[in-house]
Structures are given as structure tokens and as C-alpha cells.
Amino acid sequence: MKKIDKLVLLDFLPPYLMAFFVVEFVLVMQFLWKYIDEFVGKGFSFGVLLEMLFYFSVRTIPEAVPVTILIASVMVFGNLAEKYEISSMKSAGISLTRIMMMGVLIAIFTACFSLLASNYLKPRANYKFFYRFNAIRKQKPALNLAEGVFSKDFRNFVIRVGDKEANERDIKDVIIYDHSGRDRKKINMLVAKTGQMYAREDNNNFVMELNDGEQYREMTVSNKEDPKKKENVPFIRTKFEKWTKIFDMSEFEMAAQNLNIARKEYDLLNSFQLIDAIDSINMKRDENRFKMNQNFRKILTIPEFTAEPDNTKDLPADVKSAIDKKEKLIKETANVKKNKVMIKKQEIDKDLSEYNSLLETFPKDHQKYLIGAAKSMSSKQHEVLTNKVGQDRGYRASRSRYVLRLHQQYSWALICIVFLFIGAPLGSIVKKGGYGYPLLIAIVFFMLFIILNILGERLNRGMTISPILAAWLPNLIIIPIAVLFTFRAVNDQGIADISGFFIKIGRMLRIIKPA
Known part of the structure; x- marks a missing residue:
């Protein structure tokens, strides 16, 4: 390992570990503060609470590691720039991208860790957490017969x-x-x-x-x-x-009966199980659509089926002999006079062209019967088709949730690498280490990521955008920002000049805009 990589690694590990535990602590405290009223007075032991919080901290690992990378990269490269170490390296002919190489490797390792946690740690921790959390929420307050109450x-x-x-x-x-x-x-x-x-x-x-x-x-x-x-x-x-x-x-007692843990089953599955679940939903949806098409065909058309003659070539000799006898008997009886079904003659008092509809050719009492039968059949078929359409909509919504969760596992892993290309360039530009500017910058960009993530989930829930686009929406918006910051840091351009970039973009849009 070269000295420059060793320097970045040794500077990176302490703030990396510290930021990870701080972020985990903040997320756990946020959860505890939100639900503290539902935990007080239930009579469960402190160990049960610690166990639940431990499982919650495990399930939040994919959410904690991106902001960990962001905070650590801004602190490390801001500290190096503040001490003019980055300037010294650049004067020696070492580019900023080479200085960031060890940070990139750490970000890739973090992305892999996030992916492993999403597939193997988070599903199990989610089950344990939901089990404890729902049991505690449904548990009655501890028995306490106070005096005079x-x-x-x-x-x-x-x-x-x-x-x-x-x-x-x-x-x-x-x-x-x-x-x-x-x-x-x-x-x-x-x-x-x-x-x-x-x-x-x-x-x-x-x-x-x-x-x-x-x-x-x-x-x-x-x-x-x-x-x-x-x-x-x-x-x-x-x-x-x-x-x-x-x-x-x-x-x-704290029990798990009727806790409906499977209500969010997509949070309890890894990538392979999610893919299998999506395939299963697709099969059910296709089967439901096939039945719906069959119902339409029954309503709109009268199917005609033509039976293909059986091939008797490979049949045994005794079976062929029996078939020949049957055919001979059919031919002998083919000339027998056939019975006729007599249909009562319908009298009409005027020419067919003078009737407004076919219904008017029937007697009055028959008209009411036919109209009632048609309404009943129409109402029944409408109910059946409405039910099928509702099932199809439910399958589509369920599939969207599973697809969204599958792609989110990879989008949350990729954002770890993207945040490095935001934190490291910003640190070298602002030239501030410590806990001031780095923490502020990390909070701003992490809030942007969370807002975009929530926006994507809401739009997907309303069937406005596809689940794939909803999962990758934060990356699609933040990656151009990371590219811009990295480009300006590599070329030693200050962050204050970014406004000029947006002014140029605005001028280009005004030129392109039609008169």
C-alpha cells in the first residue's frame, strides 16, 4: 500500500466509524421518541426494549451507511485541504482523483456491505423487530391496582x-x-x-x-x-x-398472535425471494387477466369449436374393429327420418322494417321478461368484471411494492459511492474539517436524498411512475450534482462559481425555447 493510500485510510477510519454509530444512535432515538408513549407502562423488561432497539438498529444499516460515507468524506478531505496537504499533493503532480482512490475503495466496500445487510441482515432483523414492536404496541398496560382508584x-x-x-x-x-x-x-x-x-x-x-x-x-x-x-x-x-x-x-402478556407481520412481507425478503415473489405475482396477474378475457368472450361472442378427428392409426386391432362397427351402424341409420322440433309460430301484424327494434316483435309480457333477464345478466357480468379489474389493480399495486423494494436495495448501495463524489470534492473546495461545515453539508444532501426517496415511494404508491424509476429517482438527480462538484474540484474551481453554470443553462434554455 502506498503512503498516500495509507494516509487517507488512517484518516478515514476514525470519522467513518464514529459517524456510523452517531447516525445509528440518531435514528434509534428518533424512533424511540416517536413511539415512547406506546411503550411506557406496559410492564415489559428493559432487556426486551434493548432487544427491539437492537433489531431496529440492524434494519436501519442501509439507511445509515450513505450518510456515514458523506460525513466521513467531507471531514477527511476538508481536513486535508485545510492543512494544505491536498495542495501539496497536487503540486507534486498527484491528481485529486488519485487522492480519492482509497476513499472510492472504502465507498465500494460500504456499498457491498449495504447490499449484504439488505439481503441477509435486514430481512431477519425486520421480522424480529416487527414481532417485538407489534406485540408491545398491542399489549395492555401492566396490571396496577392502585389504592383508591x-x-x-x-x-x-x-x-x-x-x-x-x-x-x-x-x-x-x-x-x-x-x-x-x-x-x-x-x-x-x-x-x-x-x-x-x-x-x-x-x-x-x-x-x-x-x-x-x-x-x-x-x-x-x-x-x-x-x-x-x-x-x-x-x-x-x-x-x-x-x-x-x-x-x-x-x-x-406480550404475544404475537394476530400481529399481521406478513402485511409488509416485502420487507422480510432478500433479493432472490423478491424476484420469486414478483414472478408469482405476475403469474397470478396473467391468470386473472386470462379469466377476465374469457368472461369478455362469453359476453361479446359465441365461440364455435370444431373437433378434430381422432387419429386411429396407432390403435390396437380390436379397438379399430369396434370403431369400424360403430361407423357402419351410423351410416345405416343416417337415412332414418329425423324428428323435427316444432316451434310455435310468431305472428306479427306489420312488416319487419316498420319495427324500431327486434324487441317490439315480441309480445308485451315477453318484452318485460327479456328486459329483466338482460338487466340481470348485465349486472351480474358487470359485477364479475369489476371484481376482476379490482384484483388486477391489486396485483399491480402489490407487484409495484415488491419491485420498488428490490431496486431500492441496489439504489441505496449505489448512493454510498455517489455520496463520496459529493463529500470529497466539497471537502477539498470548502477546506473545512471538524464537525461544522461537514455535518451541515451532510445533513443537507442526506435530507435531499430522503425527500427524493419518499417522493418516489409516494408517486409509485399512486401508480404515477414506475417502481424502477421511483427507486432510482434519488440517484438520477444526485449523480449530476456529484459529477458537477467533482469536475469543479478537479479543475480547482470554487463552489461560488457554480451560479454562473446555472446562468449559462438558463440562457441556453431561453435560446432553445420557441418564440
């Missing part, structure tokens, strides 16, 4: 505990409202002086044992004269020495 944690029950002992087991002054009956407006209340509450060893059930209490129930009876009419009767009061109720704790 009416709790609705259990379904169809409202519980109030007046006082709890230090052991969190013995309780006093307990009130329970039971709304599990058919008529929730009827009062069903329990009052107890003392009791105990605890969870069983398997943590699947919560037990409340109440002592020395009363139950009040509001009852209704049917009216003898009118059974549908209900009559109120006095409260039924029942005293008890001991009352036990077992509550199901499964609704407080």
Missing part, C-alpha cells in the same frame, strides 16, 4: 382497592363492579372488607379472594301479560364469608 384493566370488571398492605397481597375495602352480564346497565356489585390478591405461579391467572362481604344485584322479571316487557324488582343482597374470582392474565 377504580381500575378497568380487566375486561368487563371495574375494581377498586381501598387500602393495600406492605406485602402487596392483603387488601381492604374492596369494591368490584361486574359488567359481564347481557345488560350492562344492571348493577352487579361486590363489597368486601378484607381479602387477598395474587398471581399464580404460571402468571396466567390473577386471583382475588374476598372475605366478609356482600353482593348487590339488580334483577328483572318478565311481565305475565306482556312477556317482552320487563319489570324491575328490588335488589338482591347476598352475604358471603369468602368469595373467589380468577381473572385471565393472557391479555396482559
Whole structure:
């Protein structure tokens, strides 16, 4: 390795690693800040939260590495330019592109790492993350029966505990409202002086044992004269020495039932699986279109089928003999007088040319029947075709999402290399290292990339542009900017002169514009 490459490599690695972890930390904190309200009070351990955040950080690797390259390249080449090391190398006859060679290799390595992460790390991390994230979001808040507070944690029950002992087991002054009956407006209340509450060893059930209490129930009876009419009767009061109720704790557990993880299946697949999924969608779409064409043919045309005669050349001798006998019998009976189907004669009172339509040649009662049958058939076929068109639109939208995700894996990898040709020239032009200008420049261009990426996804979702164009839209816009910055840096032209370039472009457009 030459000294110039070693110099760039040693200068590149520390800011590269630091920028990667900083960007990952920012992305994780952004996610945590957005959903912190849904995590608080759920009762899960800190280890579960760390596990979920770890999987989230893995799934954001393809998003983090482009800005990592951008920040590191601006810092490194800005620092080299600030210390006049790039100027010294240029005076020795070394071009800027040669100085950037090691950075280009690091960018290519980063692009390969991004592609590997998108294909092997991100799908698995997405599954684990969605599993944890959706389970936590759907989990009910942790059971917490505070003193003097009416709790609705259990379904169809409202519980109030007046006082709890230090052991969190013995309780006093307990009130329970039971709304599990058919008529929730009827009062069903329990009052107890003392009791105990605890969870069983398997943590699947919560037990409340109440002592020395009363139950009040509001009852209704049917009216003898009118059974549908209900009559109120006095409260039924029942005293008890001991009352036990077992509550199901499964609704407080973090489980993955009905989490609909497969709703974004395209985020759980690698490139090869995405290609297979796209082929499967194409086959289903072609099959649906074939059925739709068949329905059109049934409506618009009457198909005529002509049966081709079977070839009896290779048949066994006994089969040929049987066929010959059948043919002989058919020929013998061909001259038999055929039966005729008699059709009732239709009388019309005027010439056919005087009728406005064929329908008028039928009797009035038949006309209504024919119109009703035609409307029914038309409505049925319209419903069938509308359903087929909706299915075709759904297949198209699903295919667009899969194609977009497939091409995004490669566009996010390529942008790592493109960002190097933005960061390195800008660093050599502004001649500022450290965390000031480099960070500002990186944020501006990364925001541009994210905005273009979101714009492409939205346009693809609305079927405005193709998924391939939507995936590569950020690269198509940012690559010319990278070429422009690299060209000006190689030719030692300042960034302030870029405005003149756009002025020239505007003049050219005015000349080309027709009068």
C-alpha cells in the first residue's frame, strides 16, 4: 500500500466509524421518541426494549451507511485541504482523483456491505423487530391496582382497592363492579372488607379472594301479560364469608398472535425471494387477466369449436374393429327420418322494417321478461368484471411494492459511492474539517436524498411512475450534482462559481425555447 493510500485510510477510519454509530444512535432515538408513549407502562423488561432497539438498529444499516460515507468524506478531505496537504499533493503532480482512490475503495466496500445487510441482515432483523414492536404496541398496560382508584384493566370488571398492605397481597375495602352480564346497565356489585390478591405461579391467572362481604344485584322479571316487557324488582343482597374470582392474565402478556407481520412481507425478503415473489405475482396477474378475457368472450361472442378427428392409426386391432362397427351402424341409420322440433309460430301484424327494434316483435309480457333477464345478466357480468379489474389493480399495486423494494436495495448501495463524489470534492473546495461545515453539508444532501426517496415511494404508491424509476429517482438527480462538484474540484474551481453554470443553462434554455 502506498503512503498516500495509507494516509487517507488512517484518516478515514476514525470519522467513518464514529459517524456510523452517531447516525445509528440518531435514528434509534428518533424512533424511540416517536413511539415512547406506546411503550411506557406496559410492564415489559428493559432487556426486551434493548432487544427491539437492537433489531431496529440492524434494519436501519442501509439507511445509515450513505450518510456515514458523506460525513466521513467531507471531514477527511476538508481536513486535508485545510492543512494544505491536498495542495501539496497536487503540486507534486498527484491528481485529486488519485487522492480519492482509497476513499472510492472504502465507498465500494460500504456499498457491498449495504447490499449484504439488505439481503441477509435486514430481512431477519425486520421480522424480529416487527414481532417485538407489534406485540408491545398491542399489549395492555401492566396490571396496577392502585389504592383508591377504580381500575378497568380487566375486561368487563371495574375494581377498586381501598387500602393495600406492605406485602402487596392483603387488601381492604374492596369494591368490584361486574359488567359481564347481557345488560350492562344492571348493577352487579361486590363489597368486601378484607381479602387477598395474587398471581399464580404460571402468571396466567390473577386471583382475588374476598372475605366478609356482600353482593348487590339488580334483577328483572318478565311481565305475565306482556312477556317482552320487563319489570324491575328490588335488589338482591347476598352475604358471603369468602368469595373467589380468577381473572385471565393472557391479555396482559406480550404475544404475537394476530400481529399481521406478513402485511409488509416485502420487507422480510432478500433479493432472490423478491424476484420469486414478483414472478408469482405476475403469474397470478396473467391468470386473472386470462379469466377476465374469457368472461369478455362469453359476453361479446359465441365461440364455435370444431373437433378434430381422432387419429386411429396407432390403435390396437380390436379397438379399430369396434370403431369400424360403430361407423357402419351410423351410416345405416343416417337415412332414418329425423324428428323435427316444432316451434310455435310468431305472428306479427306489420312488416319487419316498420319495427324500431327486434324487441317490439315480441309480445308485451315477453318484452318485460327479456328486459329483466338482460338487466340481470348485465349486472351480474358487470359485477364479475369489476371484481376482476379490482384484483388486477391489486396485483399491480402489490407487484409495484415488491419491485420498488428490490431496486431500492441496489439504489441505496449505489448512493454510498455517489455520496463520496459529493463529500470529497466539497471537502477539498470548502477546506473545512471538524464537525461544522461537514455535518451541515451532510445533513443537507442526506435530507435531499430522503425527500427524493419518499417522493418516489409516494408517486409509485399512486401508480404515477414506475417502481424502477421511483427507486432510482434519488440517484438520477444526485449523480449530476456529484459529477458537477467533482469536475469543479478537479479543475480547482470554487463552489461560488457554480451560479454562473446555472446562468449559462438558463440562457441556453431561453435560446432553445420557441418564440
